[in-house]
Amino acid sequence: MNKWKTLLASVAVVAMMGSAAIAQDAPAELPPITEFPREQTLIVHNPEPPAINPDWFNLWVAGAGGGMSNGLHQLMMDTLWYIDPDAGLDGALYNSLAAEPWEYNEDFTQMTVRLREGIYWSDGVEFTAEDVVYTVEAQAANPAFNWGATFAQQVESVEAVDDYTVVFNLARPNSRFHAVFSVRWNGAWIMPKHVFEQFDDPMESDFNPPVGLGPYTLHSYDPNGAWYIWEKREDWERTTVAAYGEPGPQYIIYRSIPAIDSRLIEMVNGNLDMIHDLTPEAMFSLVEQDETARGWFPGFPHAHPDPTLPMVIFNHQNELFQDRRVRWALALMLDARQISMASYRGAATLSAIAVPPTGTHPDDYHGPLQEWLEGFELDTGSQTITPYDPTIGLQVADMVRPQFGDAVPTDEDAIRRAFGFGWWGQNLEAAAELLEDAGFTRQGNDWYTPDGDRFGFTITTFESGVMNRFGTMAAQQWSQAGVQVTAETTPQMFAQDLPLATYDAATAWQIETWGGDPDLSFFLESWQSSYVAAEGERQPQRNWARWQHEELDRIIEEVRVTEFGTQENLELGYDFVRLMVEEMPVIPMMSFNVFAAYSERYWTGFPTAEENPYANIVTNWANSRYIFTQLEPAQ
């Protein structure tokens, strides 16, 4: 019997070892890796799950299953400009492959770009204007590339005037064409012409090993897609980041770690230097257990506010939400403090206006508009109220202080930036007056529509996480106020529910901004009323609410012919914010706070909210490459 058991156990073990070995298909030329000294190695969490197609690096192909946030677009890719969602090292706008900002002709039908000289691909070939021209022409010829349709529709022709000058002749006036080549999270990456022109169909190339313009090259990777190791180029000085210094780490390892608990444990154990995100609870636990760990803020609320604005989105093709008074009534029924506590355990950065309170926006919008917000009057039909409460952020700080003590800031300006400037004070009396003015009636605590039906709807939300908590808390508050609201979850929010408008209201987002620049065109262009789909048809990104307004169209049309970065453009942003407050087509709630963490055990020089907010610390943003130029080994 012992022999029998031994035999079976041996078969099982051999099967396991054999199958694992068979699964690997390591390239023969891969050098053996002996060690990665921690003083030379930065280990970064990649929020993508392990790549299902790990050998694929051609990230220009739409949906090819290869990784992107595995270091590929942060460390190897490059394009003309970067617009940082935070302050940037020398301002939010980086001239990357471009030597200077974009130049348009008078009617925005032509954009000229001067390129940097002395930039080389990682295989030693010089980068020139021909690469830019190839990038446009190759993708325009193939609409299955990510940017194929964009180039085919927006570019009439592109020419290399000389090795370092490119002229884009646009199909129609477009003052924001440069946005295509400006990295927010990513952008249209430049393709190496000398690599792709070897293929009849560039879509079929897996681009392995990748050839890039960034300061790192691929060292090795997990055949199962869980980790990718990048090594600093010997000629890093011939890349665009060299203007900001030598990248500190010799090696950067990106690891996929699906389980949140494991991320926390790996950082505490010294096996991870940067975490993309945690739950609020995990973040609180991490900073308590690891004195070298911290988030964007030095203490509570820790998280980095991304330039994305979670909100309640109303379906404007639903009769219930077509009256501004109803939307405002629903906004005044909400208690933002409780939503902050429920969704983020108080670590939310609230925003009453339709611009996320992140990056330079608090200085561009939230601060300058405080006076207008405090004076904003709302006619409920029975009285005129000033609904804005500028102390909401301060109140949330007071609510969390008993638990988190000294970690909670006390300086008023710091509190406003961390917890938000203010929000609409919950006012059930005013909400009732607005509903009555709109023809609604109340029986007991229950509201009825002018048609006599019970006033109720479903709020669609995510399956889990802070957005789910936000949705369920909003549903609870509306139900307590007499509106019959049920929260339902969906796994297909952005692929099905929002585009097909199979929702009444939803907690999601349809406003994302540059963060580092007040220009709102990033999302606003798609809000033009001509893009609103008919009922039953699919709505293109990003106006999921399908809201239309003459004044909105006026603003969008003026933005189209207004220079990026001008006071006139900012004024149009103010017009947009005021219109959104007056009409309340969606209820803005807070920024999308990401509980990104880093450890200073092995590396120092990371950006901080309080002293040097030069970059977004969220690891999958392509701009995080600038962080690596500021890192130094900890002593």
Added chain:
Amino acid sequence: MKDYLVFVLKRLMQLAAVVFAGISAAFFITHLSPISPVETIIGRVAGQSSFSPEAIQALRETLTALFGTDLPLHEKYLNFWLRFVVGDLGPSLIAFPTPAMRLVMLALPWTVGLLVTAIVMSWIIGNMLGGLAGYYQNNRFLKAFGVVAMGVQPIPYYIVAFLLVIIFGYFWPVLPISGGFSMNVRPGFTAEFIFSVLHHAILPATSLVIVGMGVSFLGMRALVSNIVTEDYVTYAELAGVKTERVVFFYVIRNAMVPQLTGLAMALGGIFSGTIITEQVFGYPGLGSLLVRAVNGGDTTVVLAVSSMAVIAVATAIFIIDLLHPLLDPRVKVK
């Protein structure tokens, strides 16, 4: 012998029918999904940067034509079988244009390796201890083990897995908690790589064995508890047959037949992967691929995995059917 061959032929025809029906059912169920792979990709692409609605619409039309998602269902069904018989299921729709089978074959060895090991180990340990516990009903150690097995049984698997991560990754950090092997090891048939694979498999395999062992243990103990009361066991004991021989050849062997069926079913089921194990331990495998394919509307990958699962389970049952008359003389073929 002739009866047996007729029996084999009948079972073979049943196998073919089950495979055809199972895969057809998988095809139609998969295509009932409202999730569109085109919209999955568009959602991912459009969320990354600033695209005009016109550009997104053009991308949608291109991908729809490439994937053939607008073809009538009967045409897709016919195309599927035509490809299936030549062993080509087509490109993955969430990793286009990579063939779906390539993705499956990348993940499959890890799942097979981990699950075969875990299932076989938990089956052997569970059945041996269960058999002994059923025979030696007053043994303190086996009694205590039975209590532990019954106690562990209702604990959800993910709790057991997380406990192992916390104990061996945090409180006593001696074992790796993520990945299939170390980053500083070059893959290949080397002692270093094999050790690294085994090292990384300890926690996921242990979690599966702890939970899986209880099922075999409790089942076997119940079976043996009945068998020990049979007359032939009492007679053997009275006749002076050695206790070890009674336990292993009179009792456990007779209780083994239904357990073998369970083992075959479990081994056939490994193609579904172990999604929770893969998530908790960051372990490579089919489960994560399948979930991502389902969530992304990748019908090609879902069908590749489910076809293999159907074939594996049906074949396992087929083999057990063939072996039963040979293993158990009480089963006659007519």
